[in-house]
Structures are given as structure tokens and as C-alpha cells.
Amino acid sequence: MHCQLSRLAREIETSRREMVQLASKASLTDRNVIEASTKLDSLLNTYHLMINQK
Incomplete structure (x- = not known):
């Protein structure tokens, strides 16, 4: 699970940038x-x- 969360966190940061x-x-529209x-x-959801x- 930790590995999945880390990967997801990186994906979130990439998406945010x-x-x-x-x-x-x-x-914005x-x-x-x-x-x-x-x-x-x-x-994020x-x-x-x-x-x-967890």
C-alpha cells in the first residue's frame, strides 16, 4: 500500500504542476x-x- 501511495503522490504532484x-x-475556464x-x-480523492x- 505504501508503494501505491508514494506513486499516487508523485502522480498528484505532476498533475498539479x-x-x-x-x-x-x-x-481558468x-x-x-x-x-x-x-x-x-x-x-486526490x-x-x-x-x-x-489504512
Whole structure:
């Protein structure tokens, strides 16, 4: 489980950086920014579910 959490944490950080980069170049309502935000939300939700299962 720890390995999965570490991998997920890295994926979250990568997704967060991608979203910030997209948002710095476009409107926060841009389709690509919203998609990146939705992906990040999903990753964060998965992370929290895994933490709570411990």
C-alpha cells in the first residue's frame, strides 16, 4: 500500500504542476484547465480514500 501511495503522490504532484502551467497560459475556464483540474481532483480523492482505508 505504501508503494501505491508514494506513486499516487508523485502522480498528484505532476498533475498539479501541469494544471498550474496550463492555467498560467489560459483562462481558468479553458477546457484543458478544467480537464486537468478534474484529473487532479480524481487523483486526490483516490489518495484520500486509500489513506482512510489504512
